[in-house]
Amino acid sequence: MLREGELRIPSGCSISGIINKDRKRISGENIIKSIALMHDRSNGLGGGFAAYGIYPQYKDFYALHIFYEGLSIKMKVEEFLDKHFEIESAGNIPTRVVASIINKPMIWRYFVRPRIYLENAKERQMDEDEFTSQCVIKINKDFNGAYVFSSGKNMGSFKGVGYPEDIGDFFMLDTYKAYTWTAHGRFPTNTPGWWGGAHPFTMLDWSVVHNGEISSYDTNRRFVEMFGYNCSLQTDTEVITYLFDLLVRKQKLPLEKAITIMCAPFWDDIEREYDDIKMELKSLRAVYSSALINGPFSILVGFEKGLLALNDRIKLRSLVAAQKGETVYVASEESAIRLICPDLDKVWSPKGGEPVIALYNNEEEK
Amino acid sequence: MLNMVPSAFKIIRDENKCIQCKVCVKQCANLVHYYDEEKDIVRADDTKCVCCHRCVVLCPTKALTIINYPLDYRQNANWTKNYMDDIYRQAQSGGVLLASMGNPKPFPVYWDKMLLNASQVTNPSIDPLREPMETKVLIGRKPEKLEYDKKGKLATKMPPQVELKIPIMFSAMSYGSISRNAHESLARAAEELGICYNTGEGGLNKDFYKYGKNTIVQVASGRFGVYKDYLNAGAAVEIKIGQGAKPGIGGHLPGEKVDEDVSGTRMIPLGSDAISPAPHHDIYSIEDLRQLIFSLKEATAYKKPIFVKIAAVHNSAAIASGIARAGADAIVIDGFRGGTGAAPARIRDNVGIPIELALASIDQRLREEGIRNEVSLIAAGSIRNSADVIKAVALGADAVYIASAALIAMGCHMCHSCSVGKCNWGIATQVPELVRRLNPDIMYKRLVNLVSAWNHEIQEILGGMGINAIDSLRGNKLMLRGIDLNEKELEVLGIKHAGE
Numbered sequence A: 001m002l003r004e005g006e007l008r009i010p011s012g013c014s015i016s017g018i019i020n021k022d023r024k025r026i027s028g029e030n031i032i033k034s035i036a037l038m039h040d041r042s043n044g045l046g047g048g049f050a051a052y053g054i055y056p057q058y059k060d061f062y063a064l065h066i067f068y069e070g071l072s073i074k075m076k077v078e079e080f081l082d083k084h085f086e087i088e089s090a091g092n093i094p095t096r097v098v099a100s101i102i103n104k105p106m107i108w109r110y111f112v113r114p115r116i117y118l119e120n121a122k123e124r125q126m127d128e129d130e131f132t133s134q135c136v137i138k139i140n141k142d143f144n145g146a147y148v149f150s151s152g153k154n155m156g157s158f159k160g161v162g163y164p165e166d167i168g169d170f171f172m173l174d175t176y177k178a179y180t181w182t183a184h185g186r187f188p189t190n191t192p193g194w195w196g197g198a199h200p201f202t203m204l205d206w207s208v209v210h211n212g213e214i215s216s217y218d219t220n221r222r223f224v225e226m227f228g229y230n231c232s233l234q235t236d237t238e239v240i241t242y243l244f245d246l247l248v249r250k251q252k253l254p255l256e257k258a259i260t261i262m263c264a265p266f267w268d269d270i271e272r273e274y275d276d277i278k279m280e281l282k283s284l285r286a287v288y289s290s291a292l293i294n295g296p297f298s299i300l301v302g303f304e305k306g307l308l309a310l311n312d313r314i315k316l317r318s319l320v321a322a323q324k325g326e327t328v329y330v331a332s333e334e335s336a337i338r339l340i341c342p343d344l345d346k347v348w349s350p351k352g353g354e355p356v357i358a359l360y361n362n363e364e365e366k
Numbered sequence B: 001m002l003n004m005v006p007s008a009f010k011i012i013r014d015e016n017k018c019i020q021c022k023v024c025v026k027q028c029a030n031l032v033h034y035y036d037e038e039k040d041i042v043r044a045d046d047t048k049c050v051c052c053h054r055c056v057v058l059c060p061t062k063a064l065t066i067i068n069y070p071l072d073y074r075q076n077a078n079w080t081k082n083y084m085d086d087i088y089r090q091a092q093s094g095g096v097l098l099a100s101m102g103n104p105k106p107f108p109v110y111w112d113k114m115l116l117n118a119s120q121v122t123n124p125s126i127d128p129l130r131e132p133m134e135t136k137v138l139i140g141r142k143p144e145k146l147e148y149d150k151k152g153k154l155a156t157k158m159p160p161q162v163e164l165k166i167p168i169m170f171s172a173m174s175y176g177s178i179s180r181n182a183h184e185s186l187a188r189a190a191e192e193l194g195i196c197y198n199t200g201e202g203g204l205n206k207d208f209y210k211y212g213k214n215t216i217v218q219v220a221s222g223r224f225g226v227y228k229d230y231l232n233a234g235a236a237v238e239i240k241i242g243q244g245a246k247p248g249i250g251g252h253l254p255g256e257k258v259d260e261d262v263s264g265t266r267m268i269p270l271g272s273d274a275i276s277p278a279p280h281h282d283i284y285s286i287e288d289l290r291q292l293i294f295s296l297k298e299a300t301a302y303k304k305p306i307f308v309k310i311a312a313v314h315n316s317a318a319i320a321s322g323i324a325r326a327g328a329d330a331i332v333i334d335g336f337r338g339g340t341g342a343a344p345a346r347i348r349d350n351v352g353i354p355i356e357l358a359l360a361s362i363d364q365r366l367r368e369e370g371i372r373n374e375v376s377l378i379a380a381g382s383i384r385n386s387a388d389v390i391k392a393v394a395l396g397a398d399a400v401y402i403a404s405a406a407l408i409a410m411g412c413h414m415c416h417s418c419s420v421g422k423c424n425w426g427i428a429t430q431v432p433e434l435v436r437r438l439n440p441d442i443m444y445k446r447l448v449n450l451v452s453a454w455n456h457e458i459q460e461i462l463g464g465m466g467i468n469a470i471d472s473l474r475g476n477k478l479m480l481r482g483i484d485l486n487e488k489e490l491e492v493l494g495i496k497h498a499g500e
Helices: A031-037 A073-085 A119-123 A128-143 A165-168 A217-225 A236-250 A255-262 A268-271 A275-287 A335-336 B023-027 B054-058 B081-093 B180-193 B206-214 B228-231 B261-268 B285-297 B315-324 B343-349 B354-370 B386-394 B404-409 B440-464 B487-493
Strands: A013-018 A048-051 A063-069 A087-091 A106-115 A147-148 A156-158 A180-189 A202-203 A205-212 A297-303 A306-313 A320-323 A327-331 A344-346 A355-358 B009-013 B033-035 B041-044 B064-068 B114-116 B135-138 B162-163 B168-170 B215-219 B236-240 B252-253 B274-275 B304-310 B329-335 B374-380 B400-404 B480-482
Touching: A013 A297, A013 A306, A013 A335, A031 A165, A031 A180, A031 A335, A031 B033, A031 B252, A048 A165, A048 A205, A063 A128, A063 A156, A073 A087, A073 A106, A073 A128, A073 A147, A087 A205, A106 A128, A119 A344, A147 A156, A156 A165, A165 B228, A180 A205, A180 A297, A180 A306, A202 A236, A217 A236, A236 A255, A236 A297, A236 A327, A236 B135, A236 B440, A236 B487, A255 A275, A255 B168, A275 B135, A297 A335, A306 A327, A306 B162, A320 A335, A327 A335, A327 A355, A327 B304, B009 B041, B023 B033, B023 B041, B023 B054, B054 B064, B114 B386, B162 B329, B168 B180, B168 B440, B180 B206, B180 B440, B206 B215, B215 B228, B228 B285, B236 B285, B285 B315, B304 B315, B315 B354, B354 B374, B354 B386, B386 B400, B400 B404, B404 B440, B480 B487
Parallel strands: B168 B400, B215 B236, B236 B304, B304 B329, B329 B374, B374 B400
Antiparallel strands: A013 A180, A013 A205, A013 A327, A048 A156, A048 A180, A063 A106, A063 A147, A087 A106, A202 A205, A205 A297, A297 A306, A306 A355, A320 A327, A320 A344, B009 B064, B033 B041, B114 B480, B135 B162, B252 B274
16 A cells, blocks of 8 residues: 555545743643644544644754664664764653553654754855755655654654654643644545654745645646645645745745635735735735635644634635633644643634634744 | 549439438539539439538438449559559649648647646546636746846836637638638637637738737748738737748749738739748748847837747757757647648648657757747647647647637538539538628637637646646656557657556
8 A cells, every 4th residue: 555645545534733922831741732632534544633832942943853764774873864964862752651652663852953064054045944944854854764754843743653642641741842733633535554654744944734625726736836846745844834834934925924824814805905916915815816725714824923723715624723821722622622621712724725823822942 | 634533522412301402402513513404304414523521411301412432443552442542643734743731641640649647646637617727828938037136126028928728729811711600710719719810821900900819920931911910910920931831931822812801901903812932031040030029029019029930840949959059939830731722732731740749859859958948839730639739739839829729610521622623511612602791790609619618628638637737747758658659759758658
């Protein structure tokens, strides 16, 4: 059977996210509870988490989480890493024995800093982020049997094949403290059995968990691939992550404009706007028509400034948001929020295409 | 000289139904039907029939049937009737064989070898009767990215765009090759539909300047009717390098079609032949094309997108890349089944390649070079129905051009005799009494009906795929699967086989 990346596998899912805007860190227990409640929305073929603020002691280093299928490929990748990065610390990611988690790969973690002084990088005027992302793309594309599944600073993704609550237990997430957590339970309609295929999908600080099956996939894929991305996994989540990375990081568009592009307002609504707004919206739709995401989705996007939750523009997937003080919750089902915070200030169901954006109140201490 | 070419068609008149009303006699410009006064009976001269069905459709008692002339040659798989008849014709005339409309040969039609996808369970289909379903497209050059200034205002200035409510335009057909009434029907339909029609290379009659925002004005090698007002009259300017029906050669409008109105519009003397040279004599290479593109942009104050139209030929992908880099805002690719008023038959039937293959390879090539997003791609050359439109968009087109389909909507029965100038339907003729048969008030409505019907079908198909904007179908090759295609064909089209 072909594995993820060699074919396209649609899947349904559950998602949940918690953010504290004051950057108060909490352990992974709550997010595990929340995603576990939606057990029936996944089928044991994929679960994962993203956590922000977990590596304060290494916050200036890129944390690379890598799956290896064997020792020989690990040696090859480490040789590559050594050439391109200063490795501050390396080791395997601690795990617990969980009966249902089987066929696990070797799971390693490296805290690294790019050797940006490399001549070719300087010549091409690459910044650290671009250099690191290109290295990550190269490993995932060219080193068969190795897969970088997390590459941001002071954040990490943890994922694998299994129910999300078991994956959380396996990675001992109760021992981590983060100010933002996202979680994903997967219901693929095929058996990939491959750990890299689980969500969240990440690129640098971007992490995406996603529920849905986008019908614009190939249009979006062929668009981002024009800008040097390589959609090796053939998943919606991967292509959505690259869209954010392209629009916000590379093309420096404001986040809300990126959202307007991906969940574009309808032409009829645009026509009703004042001339200058109409002109702007038309330009966004015209230039980025291939970045419109179509079909059902609800996504949670974690990034350095906060958390974003977004539905497709006609709301074909469930998404509920809630607030308690400085903490914002989002999940596929309201019950998954009420379970961990029964006493909410506000609960609402965001409209299709209307984002929930929770940004940190304070810059992280440098 | 003895005419050795047998009749092509046989007319059967049901004497029990015929009432000798002589409608057929009056309607046939080819003088097939005639009235035998002595015997008080209507007769027919089969040899002149082109099978345009004008008499069949108008016969009040439906007494007429036309069949292929049942005359067999000795069976021969190599020397078929067509090739033998052509030799008789050329031996008699010594001339190049002329043909009209598109390539009729049984080459593979790839549209018919591609199947579409629909949503089942894992994502929902969308009902266009209940949800918005967008088919609007903007044609024109797009910047690589948009930039905002520090105040959060859009800083990038957008190049001019043509807005189409439906991704279908009426392709170039010159005033001269088709009648004034046909032109008026196309223009009025385009206006009502919120799309564009194309003047072709015959200039633009003053009376039609009012449809300017729905008009693409063409600049071809003959430069007929081209001057500043003309260039600024339309929504966009199209440079015609080539045409799918006759790649590599120019055009020829015989002097008898150049009446006073046509002569004024084309800016040529009354009754003179209008001959478009094979190449543009100011374009002998790609850098020359760039100069023409920018001359036209200067002439239109950079307010109109400039399209460049080429025939689909072997090296289209590289040529298209050159055109994009030469500054064109949109590239039109015309496949080898595209129609024409007149073309040498050997060229029409043997030169060029199918639009499906050319479109897929051009789209892929532009993507590999990272410039696909900067130009629009318009596919032409026998788009026959809404499914063809959908498939063209999925292969990478921003919009399509239709011409034969539009003519058929106005009554054309594909008799392939446009070059003769005696079109009984009033389309491909300048004979006043024939032109009068085409009533623009009725025919424009038929065109509106056709394109609206296609748009409904497009919306249904999009909704079935779980897509609510045509943008998300463009280049979405996962929505296509090939059937009965070999590996190479699948590779060129960039699609998987059904079942994969």
